[in-house]
Amino acid sequence: MKQELPVIIGLAFGLFIVIAMFVGGVPALTTGKNYVDDWFLVVSAWAIAVGVVNLTQIHGRRVQQRREGYQYSLWLMICMFGMAFFGILVAKSADHEGWKFMYNNLIAPMNATVYSTLVFYIGAAAYRAFRVRNVEAAVLLVAAVVMMLGRVPLGTVLLGDWIGDTAEWILNVPNSAGMRGIQIGATLGGIATALRILVGIERAHLGGTGD
Amino acid sequence: MWQKLANIDRRIIYALMILVIALSLIKPVGLAIVPTAETQRVYDFIDALPSGSIVYLGFDFSAGGIPELMPAAHSLVRQGFRKDLRFICAGMWVMAGDMADTAFSIVEEEFPDKEYGVDWINVGYKPGGEVLLQKMLSSIYEAAVGRDHYGNDLKTLPLLNEAPTIKDTDALFIFVTGTPGERQYIAHVSSPHNIPLCVSTISVSVPELMPLIQARQVHAGVLGMKGAAEYEVLVGNPGSATAGMDAQSFSHALIIVFIILGNLGYLLTREK
CATH class of the missing domain: 1.20.58 (Methane Monooxygenase Hydroxylase; Chain G, domain 1)
Known part of the structure; x- marks a missing residue:
């Protein structure tokens, strides 16, 4: 029953949402869906609190047991609770100067720094990966070089308009054709997974291993 | 060697x-930046909106996307306010409110006559992902649990009375770096309710966006930093x-x- 009840609830609500999404003009369905949407929003908000508890458990244990790199876990908890307490007890509004200072001078630059370091990894990875080992690799290499030059002004300055036009063509024709295939495949996979969850074949989210 | x-x-x-x-x-x-047809289409679309139109802005990214997306957001605010457009901002990403706040930080200096609550609203981040969008179809007020990013009661902001739901906006312009993003807007808002959608995205997401632009599920896109630079040039404010x-x-x-x-x-x- 521990497994069956959540599956039954999931099936009932899942089918209800699917029907309410695709069947229009039935006020009872619309009203019902509005209620379910409200519940979902409340659950989503609480999920943040659950996330905090989960992180505290994982990193608290790591600090307690002095595992390798526990200092980072400690720092994570100081930042997480520090920002939360400051926001809830001191700032109380996103308009607070102290909150804005922390956001503008800590969160934003750190987040942007982590993302921008990718350029170095991509640069080094491109150097190692783009080797003309066979015909397919050569095609990939040429396409990559055309894209890299065609999407920046330097390419047009050095080589003329054709490089930009060729990059546009790659983006619009072979790329779009490939992306469509991938996206259709992923969507069908998503529908199949959703159906498996609805009918209870896939139970990993309940802590089980499925069939 | x-x-x-x-x-x-x-x-x-x-x-x-x-x-x-x-x-x-x-x-x-x-180096000279020549606007491409795609960015020109975004510019022309905003330019063609009648004065007073309300545009929903989705700030669905975090600070990592600032270098590529914020220039486009600033350009849009400039172009929009020069045409007296009005904006309702929200987002499914936790930094949505702060991103909108940064985008509109230029208003005080460049558009001193524009007033918060009348010309723009920052609803901010609200949890729920795509369900949030579905909820905004019936009521932005309820979806936001009555408060904007700064804690103001949304009922006190006149702009929301004119567009109480996302369906009442004239266009959607979203800034996205991933999921949830453009697909959620297309599935629940723009396609079912026939509201034009423009997207500004980072360079790595451009290949994924192209089929949606070709299918016209996305009206037009500001594609990566290149697109943002072109938009800056079109608006006449070259920036970062x-x-x-x-x-x-x-x-x-x-x-x-x-x-x-x-x-x-x-x-x-x-x-x-």
Whole structure:
């Protein structure tokens, strides 16, 4: 029953949402869906609190047991609770100067720094990966070089308009054709997974291993 | 010697990248930026909206997307306020409210006559992902649990009375870096309710966006930093994206040089 009840609830609500999404003009369905949407929003908000508890458990244990790199876990908890307490007890509004200072001078630059370091990894990875080992690799290499030059002004300055036009063509024709295939495949996979969850074949989210 | 070319220490690549990017940003060459048809379509679309139109802005990204997306957001605010458009901002990402706040930080200096609550609203981040969008179809007030990003009661903001639901807006313009993003807006808002959708996205997401633009599920897109730079040029306020294109140009050129060197080393040592 521990497994069956959540599956039954999931099936009932899942089918209800699917029907309410695709069947229009039935006020009872619309009203019902509005209620379910409200519940979902409340659950989503609480999920943040659950996330905090989960992180505290994982990193608290790591600090307690002095595992390798526990200092980072400690720092994570100081930042997480520090920002939360400051926001809830001191700032109380996103308009607070102290909150804005922390956001503008800590969160934003750190987040942007982590993302921008990718350029170095991509640069080094491109150097190692783009080797003309066979015909397919050569095609990939040429396409990559055309894209890299065609999407920046330097390419047009050095080589003329054709490089930009060729990059546009790659983006619009072979790329779009490939992306469509991938996206259709992923969507069908998503529908199949959703159906498996609805009918209870896939139970990993309940802590089980499925069939 | 050729062997060395095939195995250049990655720290050398990192150091040269830093040097090239820093020099390009400190001393920009000012390479000419010619707007592409795609960015022009975004500009023309906003330009064609009647004065007083309400545009929903979705800030669905975090600070990592600032260098590529914020220039486009600033350009949109400039173009929109010059045409007396009005904006309702929200987002499914936790930094949505702060991103909108940053985007509208230029208003005080450049558009002193524009007033918060009348000309723009920052609803901010609200949890729920795509369910939030569905909820905003019936009531933005309820979806936001009655409060904006700054804690104001949304009922006190006149603009929301004119557009109480996302369906009442004239257009959607979203800034996205991933999921939830454009697909959720297309599935629940723009396609079912026939509201035009423009998207500004980061360069790595451009290939994924192209089929949606071709299918016209996305009306037009500002594609990466290049698109943002073009938008800045069209609006007449070259800024950080325009400056960033020099850095991007030369860093791409440097990567190509390393690829050529690596292949020379690989091919010549392979012969042996």
